[in-house]
Amino acid sequence: MTYTLILLRHGQSEWNEKNLFTGWYDVTLTEQGRAEATRGGELLTEAGLAPSVLHTSLLKRAIITANLALESADLNWIPVKRSWRLNERHYGALQGKDKAQTLAEYGEEQFMEWRRSYDTPPPPLADDSEFSQINDPRYADLGDDAPRTECLKDVLDRMLPYWEDEIKPDLASGKTVLVTAHGNSLRALVKHLDGISDEDIAGLNIPTGIPLVYELNDDFTPVTPGGKYLDAAAAADAIKAVANQGRH
Numbered sequence: 527m528t529y530t531l532i533l534l535r536h537g538q539s540e541w542n543e544k545n546l547f548t549g550w551y552d553v554t555l556t557e558q559g560r561a562e563a564t565r566g567g568e569l570l571t572e573a574g575l576a577p578s579v580l581h582t583s584l585l586k587r588a589i590i591t592a593n594l595a596l597e598s599a600d601l602n603w604i605p606v607k608r609s610w611r612l613n614e615r616h617y618g619a620l621q622g623k624d625k626a627q628t629l630a631e632y633g634e635e636q637f638m639e640w641r642r643s644y645d646t647p648p649p650p651l652a653d654d655s656e657f658s659q660i661n662d663p664r665y666a667d668l669g670d671d672a673p674r675t676e677c678l679k680d681v682l683d684r685m686l687p688y689w690e691d692e693i694k695p696d697l698a699s700g701k702t703v704l705v706t707a708h709g710n711s712l713r714a715l716v717k718h719l720d721g722i723s724d725e726d727i728a729g730l731n732i733p734t735g736i737p738l739v740y741e742l743n744d745d746f747t748p749v750t751p752g753g754k755y756l757d758a759a760a761a762a763d764a765i766k767a768v769a770n771q772g773r774h
């Protein structure tokens with residue numbers, strides 16, 4: 527018996543296109559991003575995969591991506607659960623900043639430490655910043671625990687309880703689970719699933735809009751480490767583009 531888990535990073539967002547650090551800032555998809563999401567649903571259908579439950583973050587780029595993918599797969603009806611625990615990594619004071627300018631200002635080492643180190647968060651975002659989510663009603667329940675910045679380790683720590691308590695039980699009950707989330711929240715989940723080291727996770731990037739399918743054993747270890755992208759050629763190109771963000 528194996529379980530089927532499908533991970534889908536949202537399609538290109540307006541701030542992906544503009545090359546801005548996004549984090550918890552709630553931007554929508556570009557036309558290209560919408561097309562990627564629709565294509566993601568077609569890829570599921572072509573692969574004979576029919577998700578039976580959806581888990582998303584609270585951010586509209588993930589929610590809209592899921593809606594478009596499920597629309598094209600004719601699966602609009604499946605149950606949905608949403609949680610802030612699947613949100614993108616909170617990017618702290620970098621939210622709203624241009625990636626190329628940040629690279630030019632701080633240099634390669636600092637830029638990559640903030641973007642891809644496991645345990646170094648960017649400086650915290652001030653509560654009165656226009657890019658802060660501190661007064662956003664969707665996070666009211668978090669109270670003082672609402673993050674002002676996060677590193678990947680922080681993301682893993684807040685994502686894991688959701689994986690254990692919400693996603694794993696759905697898989698164990700035989701559901702095909704679609705998780706529509708973000709570059710860094712999915713990197714955290716993949717790190718956990720594949721047992722990737724704190725160092726090696728720096729080199730792992732996830733492309734927008736291409737379903738990544740994991741068959742999992744009874745103990746939730748992947749049958750094939752790294753899973754399988756439904757469009758492997760497109761994924762390889764898109765992974766390079768994510769890795770090189772800020773450099774053009």
Ligand SMILES: O=C(O)[C@@H](CO)OP(=O)(O)O
Pocket residue numbers: 542546547548549550614615617641709710768771
């Ligand atoms: O800006 C962000 O929130 C993320 C994802 O787009 O960027 P990065 O890939 O640089 O971590």
